[in-house]
Amino acid sequence: MPAAPVVPPSMQAICFTEPGGPEVLHLEALQVPQPGRGEVLVRVMAAGVNRPDLMQRKGLYPPPPGACPRLGLEVAGEVVACGLPQEGTPMPALGSRVCALTNGGGYAQYCLVPAGQCLPWPTGFSAEQAAALPETYFTVWSNLFMPTLPAKGARVLVHGGASGIGTTAIQLVKAFGGQAFATAGTPEKCALCEELGATAINYRTEDFLTRIRELTHDQGVNIILDMIGGAYFNRNLKSLTMDGKLVIIALQGGAKAEQADLARIMTRRLTVTGSSLRPRDSANKARIAHELHEHVWPLLDKGSIKPLIHAVFPLARTDAAHAALEEGNHTGKIVLSVSAD
Numbered sequence: 001m002p003a004a005p006v007v008p009p010s011m012q013a014i015c016f017t018e019p020g021g022p023e024v025l026h027l028e029a030l031q032v033p034q035p036g037r038g039e040v041l042v043r044v045m046a047a048g049v050n051r052p053d054l055m056q057r058k059g060l061y062p063p064p065p066g067a068c069p070r071l072g073l074e075v076a077g078e079v080v081a082c083g084l085p086q087e088g089t090p091m092p093a094l095g096s097r098v099c100a101l102t103n104g105g106g107y108a109q110y111c112l113v114p115a116g117q118c119l120p121w122p123t124g125f126s127a128e129q130a131a132a133l134p135e136t137y138f139t140v141w142s143n144l145f146m147p148t149l150p151a152k153g154a155r156v157l158v159h160g161g162a163s164g165i166g167t168t169a170i171q172l173v174k175a176f177g178g179q180a181f182a183t184a185g186t187p188e189k190c191a192l193c194e195e196l197g198a199t200a201i202n203y204r205t206e207d208f209l210t211r212i213r214e215l216t217h218d219q220g221v222n223i224i225l226d227m228i229g230g231a232y233f234n235r236n237l238k239s240l241t242m243d244g245k246l247v248i249i250a251l252q253g254g255a256k257a258e259q260a261d262l263a264r265i266m267t268r269r270l271t272v273t274g275s276s277l278r279p280r281d282s283a284n285k286a287r288i289a290h291e292l293h294e295h296v297w298p299l300l301d302k303g304s305i306k307p308l309i310h311a312v313f314p315l316a317r318t319d320a321a322h323a324a325l326e327e328g329n330h331t332g333k334i335v336l337s338v339s340a341d
């Protein structure tokens with residue numbers, strides 16, 4: 001039997017005491033946590049950086065009750081300790097390589113994760129590629145593909161098509177037989193969306209509603225994955241076909257919709273919904289992981305879809321990684337590499 005991995009008593013982790021800019025982030029020595037029932041301890045080799053992390057750092061997105069208050073929502077690494085098993089949740093094997101949606105605390109050398117939120121590294125993946133998966137794949141799958149897959153040929157508009165979420169959504173829509181449209185803010189970002197198979201709309205130079213009407217011969221799209229909120233609300237409703245669905249996952253353009261056109265929702269039988277990943281309970285996240293493993297991991301194993309990585313920063317330069325994401329010139333994901341020493 002292979003020897004159990006040696007776990008040191010302390011670790012380096014990114015912390016902040018006051019909300020603020022990227023400069024508030026610093027490394028601190030902390031005790032390595034012990035896994036509780038149903039949890040595993042992961043030696044982190046890479047961690048993904050996400051926009052919700054920036055909002056938490058600024059004090060605008062407090063962690064849900066009971067969650068680790070430190071930053072980092074996704075990791076890839078090696079399972080080095082397992083807590084007592086929880087009925088109905090298989091434990092990943094000691095020594096196995098997993099990528100995991102965390103409940104916080106991923107910007108560290110070690111991180112606790114509920115076992116049901118772990119997935120294996122897809123074939124041939126590096127730690128950085130594996131760490132770039134969980135947050136966007138859990139978000140896109142749960143919002144666009146649950147409870148039922150969109151019909152074959154469904155027209156889906158993805159706002160922010162060149163983002164981590166957007167590049168994932170375009171690839172999944174295409175992989176499951178849909179037609180993707182995407183907004184992005186520069187010609188380069190539009191070109192990337194086109195490369196991934198979407199029809200791109202530069203939202204800074206074109207009105208997306210006008211373009212969607214032209215591109216769909218006035219029929220509109222079936223589903224919109226929206227990260228803008230208030231500023232796009234009425235134009236989103238007008239971009240939808242009869243029985244269409246608007247899914248709101250972020251509010252970069254405001255949380256209030258002025259003069260919302262409720263009549264359009266009624267007369268066109270529209271559905272307006274949305275969700276936030278982090279506050280879901282572990283059982284809910286485990287259900288998403290289970291579906292991803294069944295439907296999406298085979299596509300990643302085959303290489304027919306893949307995460308797009310813009311840049312990798314060492315854990316000690318998490319401040320620079322946050323600054324880069326904040327600047328907004330990236331396409332796809334920004335990832336931290338984490339070494340054991």
Ligand SMILES: NC(=O)c1ccc[n+]([C@@H]2O[C@H](COP(=O)([O-])OP(=O)(O)OC[C@H]3O[C@@H](n4cnc5c(N)ncnc54)[C@H](OP(=O)(O)O)[C@@H]3O)[C@@H](O)[C@H]2O)c1
Pocket residue numbers: 049050051052135139159160161162163164165166183184185186189203227228248249250251252253275276277278325328332
């Ligand atoms: N609800 C959830 O569970 C959940 C989970 C994860 C992430 N999110 C949210 O999803 C969004 C994307 O996350 P991420 O980590 O992938 O962040 P990201 O890479 O920084 O993406 C932000 C994107 O927003 C786009 N954008 C900004 N203003 C726009 C506008 N007016 N029209 C169209 N696009 C616009 C940007 O496009 P340009 O650069 O082309 O301007 C950029 O691609 C974030 O808002 C995040 O908070 C939600």
